[in-house]
Amino acid sequence: MQSVAEFDNVGLRYGTGAETLTDVSFKLFPGSFYFLTGASGAGKTSLLKLLYLAHRPSRGAIRMFGEDLVAMPRSRLPGFRRRIGVVFQDFRLVQHLSAFDNIALPLRIAGISERDLVGPVNEMLDWIGLTERSSARPATLSGGEQQRVAIARAVIGRPEMLVADEPTGNVDPDMALRLLKLFAALNRLGTTVVVATHDIHLLQEIEGAQMMRLDKGRLSDPTGSLRHPPRPLVLRN
Amino acid sequence: MRLPFTANPHERQLIPDGRFTGPMPWVMAIMLFLSLIAAAAALSLAQSARQGSESLSRQATVQILETDADARVAQQREVAAQLRRQAGVKSATIVPESEARALLEPWLGDVAADSGIPVPALVDIEFSTAPDAARLATIERELSRIAPSVRIDGNAQWLKPWFDLIASMLWLALAIVLLLLFATGATVALAVRGALNTHKGTIEIMHMMGGTDLQVARLFQRRVALDSLFGGALGLGLAVIVILLLGERVAALEPGLLAGASVPLYGWLLLLFIPVAVTGLSMAMARWTVLSTLKKML
Numbered sequence: 001m002q003s004v005a006e007f008d009n010v011g012l013r014y015g016t017g018a019e020t021l022t023d024v025s026f027k028l029f030p031g032s033f034y035f036l037t038g039a040s041g042a043g044k045t046s047l048l049k050l051l052y053l054a055h056r057p058s059r060g061a062i063r064m065f066g067e068d069l070v071a072m073p074r075s076r077l078p079g080f081r082r083r084i085g086v087v088f089q090d091f092r093l094v095q096h097l098s099a100f101d102n103i104a105l106p107l108r109i110a111g112i113s114e115r116d117l118v119g120p121v122n123e124m125l126d127w128i129g130l131t132e133r134s135s136a137r138p139a140t141l142s143g144g145e146q147q148r149v150a151i152a153r154a155v156i157g158r159p160e161m162l163v164a165d166e167p168t169g170n171v172d173p174d175m176a177l178r179l180l181k182l183f184a185a186l187n188r189l190g191t192t193v194v195v196a197t198h199d200i201h202l203l204q205e206i207e208g209a210q211m212m213r214l215d216k217g218r219l220s221d222p223t224g225s226l227r228h229p230p231r232p233l234v235l236r237n
Numbered sequence: 238m239r240l241p242f243t244a245n246p247h248e249r250q251l252i253p254d255g256r257f258t259g260p261m262p263w264v265m266a267i268m269l270f271l272s273l274i275a276a277a278a279a280l281s282l283a284q285s286a287r288q289g290s291e292s293l294s295r296q297a298t299v300q301i302l303e304t305d306a307d308a309r310v311a312q313q314r315e316v317a318a319q320l321r322r323q324a325g326v327k328s329a330t331i332v333p334e335s336e337a338r339a340l341l342e343p344w345l346g347d348v349a350a351d352s353g354i355p356v357p358a359l360v361d362i363e364f365s366t367a368p369d370a371a372r373l374a375t376i377e378r379e380l381s382r383i384a385p386s387v388r389i390d391g392n393a394q395w396l397k398p399w400f401d402l403i404a405s406m407l408w409l410a411l412a413i414v415l416l417l418l419f420a421t422g423a424t425v426a427l428a429v430r431g432a433l434n435t436h437k438g439t440i441e442i443m444h445m446m447g448g449t450d451l452q453v454a455r456l457f458q459r460r461v462a463l464d465s466l467f468g469g470a471l472g473l474g475l476a477v478i479v480i481l482l483l484g485e486r487v488a489a490l491e492p493g494l495l496a497g498a499s500v501p502l503y504g505w506l507l508l509l510f511i512p513v514a515v516t517g518l519s520m521a522m523a524r525w526t527v528l529s530t531l532k533k534m535l
Binding site for chain 2: 080082094096104114153
């Protein structure tokens with residue numbers, strides 16, 4: 001099976017410091033659901049940054065969607081980034097744009113016409129329960145509302161891979177479950193999902209999800225899924 | 238190719254314009270004003286130099302320093318007649334004695350007009366083409382057979398230092414225009430770098446969503462283009478007022494070296510073109526700055 005992402009002995013260091021990630025090797029398979037866990041400072045965010053092409057590795061090889069990322073010219077990266085949805089830990093919403101415009105941003109960047117994007121954006125706003133607040137700026141939204149907007153923005157383009165950094169950190173348990181259901185629904189449609197989380201309960205919500213554990217920059221593979229294609233997942237609730 | 242002004246309102250709001258609130262349009266207006274004044278000075282000097290070289294350089298003055306008044310007048314007539322027969326001489330005009338005496342008035346006062354002081358008899362010559370020193374010497378030799386005390390002063394010879402000065406000032410004015418354009422480009426680069434820094438977060442998000450460098454550059458180009466156009470229009474308006482006012486002053490001058498110093502028609506077209514060119518230059522500078530800065534990001 002062709003992997004979505006393949007890391008081979010990847011190392012990452014910032015500047016001249018010690019390696020944040022060391023000898024990381026794994027494969028992510030299409031349509032799979034992965035949880036990335038580990039203590040604070042273990043390197044989860046750094047690994048996700050490599051996955052959503054915010055950094056190149058200091059060493060090792062990375063293949064994304066079948067192509068060598070390390071040797072890839074910079075000009076080709078935008079095309080690959082459009083295939084990846086990202087939920088940032090700090091949301092990273094554009095502060096001077098409304099909730100509607102933040103969610104519409106990936107579609108506008110991809111060149112979707114205004115006529116074609118209004119429907120999907122409104123649908124997404126409805127789904128995250130923020131229809132009434134579509135024109136609100138992020139500063140006027142609560143932390144949970146901002147997180148929902150950030151997730152809606154990440155998934156609206158139906159990405160091939162969704163990378164989420166602590167996506168349920170600021171929402172109540174009910175909303176966390178709803179968001180997880182959205183991720184699972186996307187996953188069923190074929191999107192590979194990687195969720196970095198501290199929340200141990202979240203891991204139990206999706207049967208068949210694989211777990212990647214980072215410990216001081218090194219990856220462990222408790223389920224063996226990183227070497228072998230996973231089974232289809234089942235959402236418990 | 239997509240023009241920067243075609244960015245739709247949603248694209249534009251990614252990098253808020255904030256027009257006329259920052260210093261950029263006003264700095265552009267000042268730069269454009271100074272550039273246009275320097276360019277207008279260069280164009281006027283060029284016009285003046287061209288007219289001078291076309292008319293004054295073709296003129297020469299014959300002086301007959303004969304002390305005997307009757308002989309002086311007779312020699313003056315013969316010299317004028319001889320000159321009119323010369324090839325390449327368009328005209329040879331006898332200067333009346335009263336005019337010659339008037340020329341002395343600044344130095345001698347009223348006494349020059351009615352005293353018995355002998356004044357040289359003058360003949361103004363206009364050549365078809367500006368004569369060089371060798372030709373004037375030849376003519377002087379020929380005329381000395383008629384009037385032994387004859388002397389010819391070519392205008393081109395005494396005007397040369399003036400034209401050299403005008404040429405130097407012309408180059409200086411052009412250098413000032415180029416320096417101001419360079420300073421404008423540097424100002425744009427600094428402003429764009431500042432704006433890139435201000436909007437770094439938005440740009441990173443755009444990148445992560447798959448935005449290209451060109452998409453980002455287009456937003457900045459548009460913003461810089463609008464600032465440049467506003468600054469250009471303001472600078473041009475002020476410069477035109479100043480140039481017209483100065484033109485009135487120059488027109489009021491006695492005929493002389495600066496009399497032809499006015500902006501010709503092609504000069505006005507050039508002056509109108511400068512703000513447009515600066516807008517293009519600013520956009521190119523903004524694009525280059527954005528692309529070279531973003532190249533350092535992944």
